[in-house]
Amino acid sequence: MSDILFFLCAIGTFYVVLEVIGFIWNKLASPRKENKPVESKYTDDEIRMAQYLEAKARSDTRYQVFRQMMHDTARKDDR
Numbered sequence: 001m002s003d004i005l006f007f008l009c010a011i012g013t014f015y016v017v018l019e020v021i022g023f024i025w026n027k028l029a030s031p032r033k034e035n036k037p038v039e040s041k042y043t044d045d046e047i048r049m050a051q052y053l054e055a056k057a058r059s060d061t062r063y064q065v066f067r068q069m070m071h072d073t074a075r076k077d078d079r
Contacts, residue, residue, distance in 0.1 A: 042050075
């Protein structure tokens with residue numbers, strides 16, 4: 001029984017030592033990353049244009065649904 005406990009403790013200790021070595025390696029050996037300011041991919045004008053086009057597409061869709069609804073209503077009234 002004591003041999004099994006010794007073996008488990010040895011494996012646990014080995015695992016902890018490897019984790020500590022890996023942590024130290026990642027902190028010291030890896031190059032430090034400097035926080036660079038994130039540059040916008042798009043200009044303010046491009047963002048505003050995209051927002052306008054999205055709003056226009058939603059408006060056009062609502063208008064088309066309204067026209068279809070009115071057309072269907074008119075066809076039902078004609079019967």
